[in-house]
Amino acid sequence: MTTTTALTDTTDDIAARIPPKSRQLWRTLVGISALLLFTIATTIPAIGGINIDLASIVHNWHNGYSKMLQMLQPNFDFLPRTWRPMVETLQMALVGAAASAVVSISLTLWAAKPTNPDGLTRSIVRTMINVIRAVPDLVYATVLVAMVGVGALPGVLTLFLFNIGIVVKLVSEAIDSADHSYMEAGRAAGGTQTQINRSTALAQTWPLFANQWLYTLELNVRISAILGIVGAGGIGRLLDERRAFYAYSDVSIIILEILVVVIAIELLSNFIRKRLV
Amino acid sequence: MHTENQSPQTVNVAGSASWQVELDHVSVTYPNGTRALSDVSLRIEPGEMVSIIGLSGSGKSTLIRTINGLVAATQGVVTVGPHQVNALSGRALRDVRGQIGMIFQGFNLAERTDVLHNVLVGRFAHLPLWRTLLDLPTKHDRNIALGALDSVGILETVWTRAGALSGGQKQRVAIARALSQEPSVMLADEPVASLDPPTSHAVMGDLRRINQQYGLTVLINLHLIDLAKQYTTRLIGLRDGRLVYDGPVQNATDKDFEEVYGRPIQARDLLGN
Numbered sequence: 249m250t251t252t253t254a255l256t257d258t259t260d261d262i263a264a265r266i267p268p269k270s271r272q273l274w275r276t277l278v279g280i281s282a283l284l285l286f287t288i289a290t291t292i293p294a295i296g297g298i299n300i301d302l303a304s305i306v307h308n309w310h311n312g313y314s315k316m317l318q319m320l321q322p323n324f325d326f327l328p329r330t331w332r333p334m335v336e337t338l339q340m341a342l343v344g345a346a347a348s349a350v351v352s353i354s355l356t357l358w359a360a361k362p363t364n365p366d367g368l369t370r371s372i373v374r375t376m377i378n379v380i381r382a383v384p385d386l387v388y389a390t391v392l393v394a395m396v397g398v399g400a401l402p403g404v405l406t407l408f409l410f411n412i413g414i415v416v417k418l419v420s421e422a423i424d425s426a427d428h429s430y431m432e433a434g435r436a437a438g439g440t441q442t443q444i445n446r447s448t449a450l451a452q453t454w455p456l457f458a459n460q461w462l463y464t465l466e467l468n469v470r471i472s473a474i475l476g477i478v479g480a481g482g483i484g485r486l487l488d489e490r491r492a493f494y495a496y497s498d499v500s501i502i503i504l505e506i507l508v509v510v511i512a513i514e515l516l517s518n519f520i521r522k523r524l525v
Numbered sequence: 526m527h528t529e530n531q532s533p534q535t536v537n538v539a540g541s542a543s544w545q546v547e548l549d550h551v552s553v554t555y556p557n558g559t560r561a562l563s564d565v566s567l568r569i570e571p572g573e574m575v576s577i578i579g580l581s582g583s584g585k586s587t588l589i590r591t592i593n594g595l596v597a598a599t600q601g602v603v604t605v606g607p608h609q610v611n612a613l614s615g616r617a618l619r620d621v622r623g624q625i626g627m628i629f630q631g632f633n634l635a636e637r638t639d640v641l642h643n644v645l646v647g648r649f650a651h652l653p654l655w656r657t658l659l660d661l662p663t664k665h666d667r668n669i670a671l672g673a674l675d676s677v678g679i680l681e682t683v684w685t686r687a688g689a690l691s692g693g694q695k696q697r698v699a700i701a702r703a704l705s706q707e708p709s710v711m712l713a714d715e716p717v718a719s720l721d722p723p724t725s726h727a728v729m730g731d732l733r734r735i736n737q738q739y740g741l742t743v744l745i746n747l748h749l750i751d752l753a754k755q756y757t758t759r760l761i762g763l764r765d766g767r768l769v770y771d772g773p774v775q776n777a778t779d780k781d782f783e784e785v786y787g788r789p790i791q792a793r794d795l796l797g798n
């Protein structure tokens with residue numbers, strides 16, 4: 249048995265009994281230097297690194313300069329010709345986001361542990377999602393243009409796949425890390441997992457979904473603007489066409505327009521997001 | 526008034542037979558090796574009002590969860606009414622759970638959903654899947670849910686988001702959810718541990734009324750001695766997963782409580798006032 253002593257008397261004693269704190273500093277330093285060295289090494293062609301020729305910026309300066317000059321004079325007369333492709337881009341973004349939102353609900357609930365305790369189906373869905381995510385969007389677009397032809401359809405399909413990957417992964421991980429005590433009540437009342445998911449889990453996780461859906465809509469507007477470059481419809485196709493004709497004043501008005509639309513969509517989605525919480 | 530077009534019916538708890546609960550040499554060892562219950566045997570008659578007391582970690586929650594199979598007994602036999610719970614799984618287990626109401630310390634509500642949908646969770650075992658999927662409960666189920674809410678005096682909260690309620694209201698929603706199961710046994714795991722003293726008495730009063738009015742078997746985990754004495758008739762004491770006391774409340778002395786707790790009674794073992 250120990251007897252109680254005054255706090256001041258035990259100070260020395262406490263200092264002696266504090267367990268040593270493991271020193272992390274040198275490890276951090278080693279880690280950072282290793283990362284730095286590796287990064288530098290990747291730019292040395294002699295050892296297989298990429299060849300970054302900074303000198304070419306100087307050599308080709310005049311080339312870029314004249315184009316810059318043209319781009320600084322956006323051709324506003326070209327605007328009317330951009331409306332239709334821009335509307336097509338927005339349609340692609342919206343349809344892709346909406347279709348993926350619908351499909352993402354059940355896939356997400358299958359991919360999260362609290363809403364799907366069955367390990368087999370869960371890992372099947374998760375593997376599928378990881379595979380979908382592993383392929384870059386421009387690769388989808390290129391392949392799909394080859395498969396279904398030039399136009400908005402391959403663009404929408406690309407966005408759909410891209411969005412599914414994002415929503416299912418992010419929302420299922422958010423569900424994994426949230427508290428779900430209400431599920432025990434559903435289970436105690438004799439409910440199946442499907443019943444619990446439908447009537448309680450869905451309501452609880454709704455804001456997580458809505459947030460990601462809005463985010464994919466934002467991303468889609470940005471991405472669908474460039475998908476056209478590989479033939480997948482929208483404003484990107486027009487941009488690519490004008491670039492091929494060296495009409496840089498047209499290119500710059502298109503870029504300006506994309507900028508304005510992207511910012512507008514982000515403002516809109518921020519506005520909606522605030523109302524959600 | 527908001528009640529004009531609603532006709533909540535009386536919850537038909539009295540119509541369902543009250544069940545006995547029997548544990549025969551029940552032990553529970555969790556997958557991580559923790560032995561939470563050791564060789565517990567007890568028998569609770571239909572209509573009894575029993576409190577299970579013990580320190581934190583003594584196995585109260587585990588014991589109450591073996592009764593509806595949320596925790597599986599690793600040894601022994603758990604019998605509830607005509608059913609041997611530890612032998613059931615799947616559909617049969619869910620059906621039995623549908624007849625055992627349960628309330629929790631943390632209320633366990635879906636806080637973003639309205640009160641009505643939370644109470645309808647109690648109808649899961651009675652509803653076909655398609656009705657849940659389409660969110661189309663029958664008028665009968667709806668009326669039972671409304672009646673259950675009315676019986677705990679909070680019908681006016683029916684459209685409120687559960688998360689917006691006070692603690693006492695939340696626990697009443699949870700009681701209504703359990704009542705709408707029209708249960709044959711009611712389990713409560715520390716139902717007042719998150720509530721202030723007046724609300725604690727109100728909720729304990731609700732449970733006692735349910736016991737007396739419907740003759741329902743009620744088991745309550747408690748760590749407060751005075752609440753156990755005031756509201757229940759039989760006391761079961763757990764210590765380190767073993768049953769160390771079982772008898773009528775009025776016979777329990779302070780020495781018995783000290784035996785269960787393994788230490789002198791302290792102020793925090795009492796709700797006070």
Ligand SMILES: Nc1ncnc2c1ncn2[C@@H]1O[C@H](COP(=O)(O)OP(=O)(O)O)[C@@H](O)[C@H]1O
Pocket residue numbers: 555556557559560561579580581582583584585586587588
């Ligand atoms: N899911 C679990 N996995 C492992 N151990 C658990 C689990 N639940 C409870 N325990 C342990 O079992 C013992 C009894 O816990 P519990 O039944 O919750 O007691 P009480 O409700 O009286 O506080 C404790 O030692 C606790 O840590």
Ligand SMILES: [Mg+2]
Pocket residue numbers: 582585586587715
């Ligand atoms: Mg407990």
